[in-house]
Amino acid sequence: MKRGLKELEAGESYRPGERIRKPGGGMKKLVETDATRLPDLEQELEPKGDPMSLLRWTTKSLHYLVQALAAKGHRIQKSALAEILHDLGFSLHENREKHRRHLAS
Secondary structure: OHHHHHHHHOOOOOOOOOOOOOOOOOOOOHHHHOOOHHHHHHHHHOOEOOOOOOOEEEOOOHHHHHHHHHHOOOOOOHHHHHHHHHHOOEEEOOOHHHHHHHHHO
8 A cells, every 4th residue: 555655646657558566466376386286186186088189077076186185285175176177178077877876865
C-alpha cells in the first residue's frame, strides 16, 4: 500500500500495456517447490493406453493418488493434483464396472 501511495504522490500512474506486478510474482507451482513430488506421482500412476498417443490416462482415483502421495510425505489437494495430471497430459478414467457394482449395492 505504501509503495502505491508513494507512486500516486509522485505522479506515477498505470499506463495501459504496462505490467503492474513484477514477473515471477505469486505462488510457485507445487512441482517447483518439491522436487520429489513429480517422480513419486509418476511412480504411482501406471499409465494406460497407447504410449505413442498424446493422451495418457490412469484408472487410479484422485483420492487414491492423494493418499499414496501422503504416505510418501507429500501433502496435496485433489484439485491441485488434478491440475498437475492435466498438465502432464493425463485423463482420469474410472473403472466403470467397479462403479456399476458400487451403485448397485
